[in-house]
Amino acid sequence: MSLPHPGPCEPIDVRPLGARLGDSSSTALFRTDDVEVMRLVLPRGKTVPEHHVEGEMTLQCLEGVVEVRTGDGTQQLQAGEMLYLYGRTPYSIAALDDASLLMTMLRKGENSKDDDD
Amino acid sequence: MSLPHPGPCEPIDVRPLGARLGDSSSTALFRTDDVEVMRLVLPRGKTVPEHHVEGEMTLQCLEGVVEVRTGDGTQQLQAGEMLYLYGRTPYSIAALDDASLLMTMLRKGENSKDDDD
Numbered sequence: 001m002s003l004p005h006p007g008p009c010e011p012i013d014v015r016p017l018g019a020r021l022g023d024s025s026s027t028a029l030f031r032t033d034d035v036e037v038m039r040l041v042l043p044r045g046k047t048v049p050e051h052h053v054e055g056e057m058t059l060q061c062l063e064g065v066v067e068v069r070t071g072d073g074t075q076q077l078q079a080g081e082m083l084y085l086y087g088r089t090p091y092s093i094a095a096l097d098d099a100s101l102l103m104t105m106l107r108k109g110e111n112s113k114d115d116d117d
Numbered sequence: 118m119s120l121p122h123p124g125p126c127e128p129i130d131v132r133p134l135g136a137r138l139g140d141s142s143s144t145a146l147f148r149t150d151d152v153e154v155m156r157l158v159l160p161r162g163k164t165v166p167e168h169h170v171e172g173e174m175t176l177q178c179l180e181g182v183v184e185v186r187t188g189d190g191t192q193q194l195q196a197g198e199m200l201y202l203y204g205r206t207p208y209s210i211a212a213l214d215d216a217s218l219l220m221t222m223l224r225k226g227e228n229s230k231d232d233d234d
Contacts, residue, residue, distance in 0.1 A: 008202050009187050014177065015197035030201060034173050034223055037201070056151050058221065060131065070126050080132035082219075084147060084154070085125050102199075104175065104221055106151055 016063035042095035055108030064099025159212035172225030181216025
């Protein structure tokens with residue numbers, strides 16, 4: 001448990017990183033027994049290879065543009081747009097421009113994902 | 118079940134409403150068995166009286182400024198900031214300026230909340 005843990009009701013900054021994006025890396029913002037929230041930082045051209053997580057998740061594009069690919073097709077997500085995925089849906093992400101995403105993952109039963117970085 | 122239901126992987130607009138805020142009302146963006154996501158629209162001076170929900174929730178300020186009050190104190194939330202609350206935490210919200218919030222609620226076990234509007 002080496003994650004920073006803001007307490008409940010403490011403001012967490014999810015503003016666009018802008019010029020700082022290139023020097024930033026993906027960060028776990030907080031994690032409880034039920035939910036884990038990360039900021040995913042994807043410089044242009046970077047991809048997240050296909051994988052899945054157990055629980056449902058939402059992906060909100062905070063800046064830039066990404067392409068989200070699932071078995072059902074490919075979807076562009078612009079800054080200010082979000083989508084949700086059911087648990088165990090295989091997906092991949094490709095950054096079409098410098099992008100950061102707010103990722104909210106429901107920790108469905110098993111507390112398994114090892115996404116620390 | 119009269120809610121609009123975008124499918125998984127369909128982009129949902131969560132950009133600031135800006136000048137349209139005064140003519141907008143709070144909207145359920147989507148709901149699954151596990152999670153419900155709303156945009157809460159609070160014109161300046163509007164309040165959400167103290168209440169609680171069963172599951173954990175996150176509140177993300179999309180525009181404006183609000184004050185979130187819990188038993189532990191009062192916290193201002195500006196555009197681009199979020200916070201989380203554990204389930205069953207009594208809270209109230211007051212809009213210090215025209216504001217809209219993205220509210221993500223975990224539907225903990227009981228599928229009960231009747232927040233339709």
